[in-house]
Amino acid sequence: MxxxxxxxxxxxxxxxxxxxxxxxxxxxxxxxxxxxxxxxxxxxxxxxxxxxxxxxxxxxxxxxxxxxxxxxxxxxxxxxxxxxxxxxxxxxxxxxxxxxxxxxxxxxxxxxxxxxxxxxxxxxxxxxxxxxxxxxxxxxxxxEKIAGVSCDEAKRLLIESIESEARMDAAKRLTRIENEMKLEADRKGKNILALAIARYAGDYVADKTVSMVPLPNDEMKGRIIGREGRNIRAIEAATGIDIIIDDTPEAVILSGFNPIRREIARQSLLQLISDGRIHPARIEEVVAKVTHDLDVEIKEAGEKATFDVGVHGMHVDLINLIGRLKYRSSYGQNILQHSLEVAFLCGVMAAELGIDVKKAKRAGLLHDIGKAVDHEVEGSHAVIGRDLAKKYGEREDIVYAIGAHHEDQPPQSVLDVLVQSADALSGARPGARKEMLQSYVKRLEDLEKIANAFAGVEKSYAVQAGRDLRIIVNSQQVGDDAATLMSRDIAKAIEEQLTYPGQIRVTVIRETRAVEYAK
Missing domain, CATH: 1.20.5 (Single alpha-helices involved in coiled-coils or other helix-helix interfaces)
Incomplete structure (x- = not known):
């Protein structure tokens, strides 16, 4: 307001x-x-x-x-x-x-x-x-008064009884587990080997110590021999291969243990026959050219083999040695094909076991590299191959596997056993290696002879093409433990006395029979 x-x-x-x-x-x-x-x-x-x-x-x-x-x-x-x-x-x-x-x-x-x-x-x-x-x-x-044993003594006796029973039970279980593990390991090993065989199938190139060169006609034989044999002597001197000219129609035979020289002589002779100019100067020219071409072919074969297997970083000299295996054979089996097959088998088994596949393939490919030079260097091809691989910078475990694949040195790793197994598989497969019938029969007889020489042997049978030796012993003379020792002794005797490809299984069979007749 x-x-x-x-x-x-x-x-x-x-x-x-x-x-x-x-x-x-x-x-x-x-x-x-x-x-x-x-x-x-x-x-x-x-x-x-x-x-x-x-x-x-x-x-x-x-x-x-x-x-x-x-x-x-x-x-x-x-x-x-x-x-x-x-x-x-x-x-x-x-x-x-x-x-x-x-x-x-x-x-x-x-x-x-x-x-x-x-x-x-x-x-x-x-x-x-x-x-x-x-x-x-x-x-x-x-x-305590009734038993005459104090409480502590009774406890001690009870503990000893339980401990003894536990030891017996543990021993039985240990034996059972050990047997199961052996069976499982044997089954697993067979599965892996069977899988490796099933997954790989290789071709084989049969090679011999002689080569046959076809001729267009029999008159060409005289031109090959030349005046006073100068042409044939020039060819033999340039190639180191013996030329056999016999009654075989329209063909000459080249003989020599060195397959590379024999191949050089064969290709040189084919070019000389095709060219028609056959004289010492031309022969030396053609042999030199063929030698150079074959060296290139050997290098290409080695490079192709390493590429097929999938190994890299290998020394060039090792590649050339691998290519030389194309012209080498063992028991009729081409060594390069064999090495490739061993490499693939090693890879398959390594994959199953969970180890390095590339390393296994590398060791398998190089395991027989010593056969490329074993005529030129003294020693077994396994030791020579080991030294070559070491010389050209391969890893220590691969070097050792090469040297151990024929047990020149004891296996120390799974890789060593893989190479041994793959090598045996490749050589033992049906048709892989060829032997003459006489040597084959003689080897079977020698196997049975070695087995029959042991006391207590009643019968022996070489089966599975000589890969399996089965021996039946007298159960009264040979016990179970002695049978185990006998199988080892016979296997050792076979290793010392015979030469054979792959491996031979020795099986000693002992049985006890109880016979009664109902009248």
Whole structure:
């Protein structure tokens, strides 16, 4: 209200000042009476407007006060409602707490009662336990008196008995486990060998110590011999191979143990026959050219072999030696084909055993590398191959596997045994190696002869093409242990006295028969 009055007072002063100014002006310009009338009229109008403004402001203030009062009442009402709701919720919680407190009191009472009962039972159990101990002591004393053995002595005897039984049981289980492991190892080994054989099938190139060169006609024989035999002597001197010209129609025979020289002589002679110019100078020229071409072919054969097997980083001289194996043979089996087959078999078995496949293939490919030079260097091909591989920077385990594949040194790792097994598989497969019938029959006879020389042998049979020697012994003269020793002695005698490809299994059979006749 004070604010409104001040506002009205200020408005009145402003209006009065304006009116005063207006009146002074009118007094100067015109009629004083008119000015007075106008002044009064203006003052009345100003007062009327001021009263009107005052009323409007009072109404506005009253409306605002009324609205604020309504809002305050509504807020108070909502607050009271919330307080009432919260109070009811707290009352419900308080009731629930009282109920839970009553439940806890009931449970506490129950637990106290149970505790008293358990305490009483525990006391009863302790009393009974003491009584049982007294009874046990009494019974123990009675038993010791009856048995004549003290309690400690009885415990010791019982422990010794149990320990002895446990030792016997452990020994039986150990023997059973050992036999099972042997059978499992034998089965697993056979499976791996069979899988390796089944997954690889190689071709064989039969090679001989002689080569036959066809001629267009028999007159060519005279041209090969030349005047006073100068042409044939020039060919033999240039190649180191003997040329046999006999009654064989339209053919000459080249004889020599070195297959590479024999191949050089064969290709040279074919080119000379095709060319028609046969004289010493031309012979030397052709032999030199064929030798160079064959060296290139040997290198390509070695590179192809390493590529087929998947070995890399091999010394170039080793690659050339591998290529030379293409013209070498053993028991009619081409050595390069044999080496490739051994490499693949090693890879298959290594994959089955979970060892390095590339390393196994590398050792298998190089295992017979000594046969490429064994006519030029003294010693077995395994030792020569080992030295060559070491010379050209092969890894130590591969070098050792090469030297151990014919047991020139004892096997020390799985890789050594793999190479041995793959070599035996490749050589022992049917058709892999060829022998003359007489030498084959003689080897079977020698096997049976060696077996029959041992005391207690009744019969012996060389079966499986001489790969398996089965011996039947007299059960009265040879026991089980002696049969085991006999198989080892016969195998050792075969190794010392015979030369054979692959390996020979010696089986000693001992049986006891009980015969009775029902009459």
């Amino acid at each position: 004070n604010g409104t009055t001040a506002l009205l007072f200020a408005l009145t002063l402003a209006v009065g000042a304006g009116v005063g100014f207006f009146l002074r002006k009118k007094l100067i310009e015109g009629n004083q009476a008119d000015i007075e009338k106008q002044r009064l009229l203006i003052i009345e109008n100003a007062i009327h407007e001021a009263e009107q403004i005052k009323k409007e402001k009072l109404l506005q203030v009253k409306e605002e006060i009324y609205q604020s009062k309504n809002e305050a009442e509504l807020e108070i009402k909502n607050s009271r409602k919330n307080i009432e709701n919260e109070q009811r919720r707290l009352e419900r919680k308080l009731d629930k707490v009282h109920e839970e407190l009553n439940d806890l009191k009931d449970k506490e009472t129950d637990l106290t009662s149970r505790e008293r009962k358990l305490t009483a039972k525990e006391q009863t159990v302790v009393e009974r336990e003491n009584e049982a101990k007294l009874l046990i002591v009494e019974q123990q004393q009675k038993l």
